[in-house]
Amino acid sequence: MNKTLILGAGRSALGAAKLLLRQGHRPLVSDIAEKFPEIAQEIRADGADLVIGPQTPELLTGISQLVVSPGLSPEIPILQEARRRGLPILSEIDLALKVFEGTVMGVTGTNGKSTTTTLLAHLLQELGSKAEASGNIGIAPSLLIAEDRVPEILVLELSSYQLDFSQPIRNHCSLFMSFSPDHLERHGTMENYFKAKWKLMLGTVESGRLIMPRRIVEQAHAYAVPFPKAPITQIVVDAETPYKAYGPSQVVHIDSQKGLVSGDGFPQAETLPADLSFHNQLNVVASILAVRSLVEASWKDLLRGVTTYQWLPYRFQKIGSIQGHPVFNDSKSTNVESTLVALQSMRVPALVLLGGQPKGESFAPIAAHRDRIGKLIAFGAAGPKIESDLKDLNPIVFPTLKAALDAIVGLVRQHPAPLVFSPACASFDEFKNFEERGAFFNQNLTPLLDKS
Structure with a gap:
């Protein structure tokens, strides 16, 4: 019987394992650590073999094809060895289609x-x-x-x-x-x-x-x-x-x-x-x-x-207003291009809040939309680079998002304008992902919003 090795034990691996089991195969699932215990438990309960630990060439013994979880690098040693042996390498998408x-x-x-x-x-x-x-x-x-x-x-x-x-x-x-x-x-x-x-x-x-x-x-x-x-x-x-x-x-x-x-x-x-x-x-x-x-x-x-249609959260989502000025949560913005798009949506200058973990991009392109920026507020690990790349916009820099949000009501009073939270950065300096960052923004801003 052909045997499939599934690399990674996350959401896509669970789907691949269930489909192969239904087709009468018994796949081998491998991950270097048990990152998702609930998924690992379900994989085992379904009847697939799950191995946690180093992914050595011995895992390829008796294997006819590999299904690779998307988060893995194409250059990891076991994939290099699989290519050397001429084994087919698929995605979970391929398996389903x-x-x-x-x-x-x-x-x-x-x-x-x-x-x-x-x-x-x-x-x-x-x-x-x-x-x-x-x-x-x-x-x-x-x-x-x-x-x-x-x-x-x-x-x-x-x-x-x-x-x-x-x-x-x-x-x-x-x-x-x-x-x-x-x-x-x-x-x-x-x-x-x-x-x-x-x-x-x-x-x-x-x-x-x-x-x-x-x-x-x-x-x-x-x-x-x-x-x-x-x-x-x-x-x-x-x-x-x-x-x-x-x-x-x-x-x-x-x-x-x-x-x-x-x-x-x-x-x-x-x-x-x-x-x-x-x-x-x-x-x-x-x-x-x-x-x-x-x-x-x-x-x-x-x-x-x-x-x-129910719009997805944290994607230029209007959550309310402060002192009559709308507040937008665009935490999904994890690169400069997405912040540029958010700025294009503004018809009047806004308080723009950006920062987080930089990705090595220049923030300078944001200056092209200076007419849509009433005041620039920077935070987090990217603060110094934002301050350097956009010094002509005189950004106010805070060490963390929390520190910036603690000052936000005063900033709106000083610069009456819509507030656009569009970070242009990854979230990993303070948060697990953009969703956690977006929820944190909402939790801290909700008590400050105008009562309808």
Whole structure:
């Protein structure tokens, strides 16, 4: 009997193990430490073998293929040895798609992929389709299949880490939402990072569709990546001009100031909901285009679905106001590009709160939006670098987020303006993840918010 070695014992490994067990296999799961005891307990209870400890070459004895959890480096010694032996290396996504017979839609990008994935699934569900958001968000697709919760349409959020180990994913519609510096400790260069994400595009079937902002098309040409035969829809925002694309393509325009969308596929200009932030205009338009590549639906029906969607927390989320000025929690902002997008959503200058654990990026691009910054507040490990890169903006620097929030009411009094918490940094200097950081912000600000 063929035997599979699953490296890593997290959420994706659990799904892979359950699916293999259902298929009559007994996988071996390996991790260097028991990081998720509840998952480890479930893996054992299901009947899979679990080994905790060093991942030595002996683990490969009798193994016919490996399934690798996305958080692992492609360069760890056991993977190098597996390649030397010619063993197939798969992702949990590959394992699931080997048996999934429905329609696949894939979403990637540095920012915006979680919102777009869940919005896509929601719109399809509102139209009566059996769709499920999966992949990097929600339930692993292999677990959906193993537990008989197989949807008609699988909407996959795919990180560069997942795509690193995946074969080309045969899908009907691929969306590449944004691209900016991130995960360079894994990929080494921006070009490698881009090409990891571009793997999603290469699997798009010829009768399918690629959807992406104009900037992504431009970046693809700069890196000279191959284009699949599927037609491209490029989304052009405001004054941007269309960029050449290989093969058939169409252009959709967003006027972010007027909240209008027009172009190919829209006989007349359509109005977007008035309260959408700049980046959510892009997420909504891309999702609507993707849905319409699969099913017939009117603009009115699709917008009704947008109004019933529950926006994900900590993504430019308005949590209330202080002294009449709105407060936005954008803790999901873990790089400079996402903070630039948040600033583009502001119509008046704001108090901008950023900081955390820097990723080696320059903060200087933020200065290009100085007209949207009333006062800059920095905190955490990135404070000194923010102060250096943006010295012309005279930032106020605090050692921690807590210290900054303790001073926030006084700062709003001194500089009456909206408050935008968009850190532009990782959270790991003070928090486990951006969710914990976002919850901490809300907990500390809620008592200070105006009573409605």
